[in-house]
Amino acid sequence: MSHSSIHWFRKSLRLHDNQVLLAAATDCHRFCPLFVLDPSSLPAGTNARCFLLESLWDLDRSLRGVGSRLFVARGSPEAVFPGLFRAWGTTHLTFEAATDPASRRREVAVAELAAQHGVEVTWGAPHTLYDTHRVLTLNGGKAPLSYKQLQNLLAALRPPEKPVPALTRDHLQGCCTPCHDANFRVPTLEELGKDPAEDGPHLYPGGETAALARLDALMERTAWVRGFEKPETAPNSLSPSTTVLSPYITFGCLSICTFWWRLDGVYQGRQHSQPPVSLHGQLLWREFFYITGTNIPNFDQMVSNPICLQVEWDNNPQHLHAWREGRTGFPFIDATMTQLRNEGWIHHLARHAVACFLTRRDLWISWEEGLKVFEELLLDTDWSLNAGNWLWLSGSAFFHRYFHIYSPIAFGKKTDRDGAYTRKYLPVLKDFPAKYIYEPWKASRAVQEQAGCLIGTHHPRPIVEHRAASKMNVERMRAARALKGAQQEPPSSPKSQRKKPKIEQH
Template sequence: MQHSSIHWFRKGLRLHDNPALLAAATDCCRLHPLFILDPSSNRAGANARRFLLDALLDLDGSLREMGSRLFVVRGCPQEVFPCLFRAWGTTRLTFEVDTEPPARQRDTAVAELAAQHGVEVIQKVSHTLYDTERVLALNGGKAPLTYKHLQSLLTSLGPPEKPAPALTQEHLQGCHTPCQTSHDTDYGVPTLEELGQNPAEMGPHLYPGGETAALARLDAHMERTAWVRGFKKPETEPTSLSPSTTVLSPYIKFGCLSVRTFWWRLDEVYQGREHSQPPVSLHGQLLWREFFYTAGASIPNFDRMVGNPICLQVDWDDNPQYLRAWREGQTGYPFIDAIMTQLRSEGWIHHLARHAVACFLTRGDLWVSWEEGLKVFEELLLDADWSLNAGNWLWLGSSAFFHRYFHVYSPVAFGKKTDRDGAYIRKYLPILKDFPAEYIYEPWKAPRAVQERAGCLVGTHYPRPIVEHRAASERNLGRMKAARAQKGTKREPPAGPSVAESRRKKSKAEQH
């Protein structure tokens, strides 16, 4: 039978390692590659929208080279598909498996609609290294709550599957994509302006989206063989003025880069040579991703506190003023404010910078719920991945996975460890650029004459600290201890080895 196929792109915005796309092209006489812009689907901000549009334009360009096109449609999938099934005479719908609970509900509803219209549905695993359902089945249907436990389960499964072949013109022989001269008007990729964004108000375009950029970035890193083999994530620098990690996370989040392709490219570099090991290696980082994906797929209410069975129930403060100051980079702590300014402008910050600002918002200083921080990251991060975002906020808020709540990042001392002169602060907070190094992290301590020479009066041009760190963190330690005492004597799972081990090695300068 020659099928009329729709391949529904969601996250897997690529032609390489896309088994569902290959399935769509098999025994196919008519192919409609589809992306649905669902305005209700997420909180993504301007930088993430720009990245997505880049990725769609790149994908459309790659399909065009093969004689096909991308069809971009706006609306709710459950409302869009019945119309498309009828208009396009669809007999087959293919898409990549999504593990997130809201997405699973959506996909179940779409599959039911397809069945009603006599449309075959094919789903393929390719957004994760392993089939998450298979991993959960090995563990009795429950998520492994430690990294080591996940590793033991994956050992029994063997290495991840090799990537599927990239789609080529050969796969599309005899397969036609019906396109009208009005295609760009009817189904073209929209502009930022059409999505309500003003490009003139956006930050620098440092990380263009798309499969082409993703593979070029991957190739560039894989050429740094010694760096790849020696990579240990805790040893990278949050204050580096150019990223000290790969910044491949946005490309993996949107599926411009296949995680399996990344894994096996790393394996080629590792072969026969000494290299770092999980949890700190680059393979280890992909396993952390798998850890949080598995947890997010099976733990109820994973992205919130109430109703989340693994989450510590904490009486966080409702303080919109603190939240706003943190979000806008106006806390009066230059290291924290510089990080939040970089995030808002560029859409990416180093993982230890994320740790510092997350700790500051929650148990460290402001005692605001990690759920509020999660929402801000979901809006501002290019790589705001639902499972990873929730899992890391649970971790940094010391509400699940990591329970050494007494380890607090200092908003002053931590940045100094890798940037004593404050070059990072001077870049992202130019109002402070002329402060001497001894005051750049604590400008409120500078004599007035020094502030005047720097052209910045604290309290006038730059805010005073929103809280006094030592007093706030000591008070919050007591509150966290009380919350844990209320929880009772129930035994908690130990922290995963990466952060646990790296924390033990950190100097006292990181604390208080």
């Protein structure tokens, strides 16, 4: 029996490999693809909102190409759906399931509303490679807390599902999409409360079309794909040294399974790098944080998070603001944060460096504050990945080598001695000699005047004394970890005596 169907696009903003979208079109006489712009869950930053709108415009064009269109409604889903169920005579609702807690609560509420209106609901799998619940079941209901443990669990499962065909006109034979007024069009950036003048340089346009074009171009570089090892890529390259497919995966413009199997096709029969450093390995890191985030309570906060080290972080709004705005006085940190604000993307090692600087290295500010800034500024912000990586980089969970730290001075010198990256994103420093590009405050007044930049006037002095702050914070982290160990130790057992680990600076 044919039905009137709404397909609720959430993250999978694409026609390719979208199984639940195909289910919506099956035996359907009335087909309404819908995206709900909910003010409470919109990306916070201008760059990310622009990427979302471009993805919706592209999705609308693709749907029109197969004889349909995209409807965009505004408001909370709980407020929007009851009216649409009645107005459109809806009998079926399909959507992709979510993994983060807020989205899961929302889909349960919508499913309950649908049941009240006599609408049958079909939930599709979340955009992961493996069934997260199946992985958790294999591990006795507990989240794996190491990458190796995840690999061992996945070895017992079959490879990820092969992608399904893209939606075509043939799937929509005998199925019509009704015409509705302009209230359902994709809005402009101004209508979402953002000034287009604040938008970045559009290095990574949103949408499935751009995602597949970028994927195709990368897969043509077969030797690069096979030899890819993420730790060996450059954090301060003037053009990205990694794929920059993460924003497209985050918004679902690119299917994670499509990416996996395209890589598999390039790997077949040839020598290639292996997880965790390979491109397959990077997708498994994503899987790791999705699985842990699904199962661990309060994953995105310190308090009541069972795996998170409890730390008394400092509360310093001035330092936090300086870090966010790229005004710390440390050129590599400031250049990285400037790139993030302007472009919405930075290399993973650059993320490591600025996160380490904010938390356990120099400023001793909570990783939750960094999480909020990344959530606002990143194009590829993703609840599970953002929280998991901040837990890791702050030394609060997963990663226990707290003495392995990124120097805001030495790290830049090691990876870009002349400072081309810093000169690009901090043009105020562009005329400093390479000797001073990472420590301009050490230059004489004459050198500063010749460079046209007086430190303390045109560019800030360092907001902390790096060596002293670093030494103090390593001790604070050591003490926090020792306290946790003492709390977990049985009262009758002696405390273990350990040598202080040597601080590793990078």
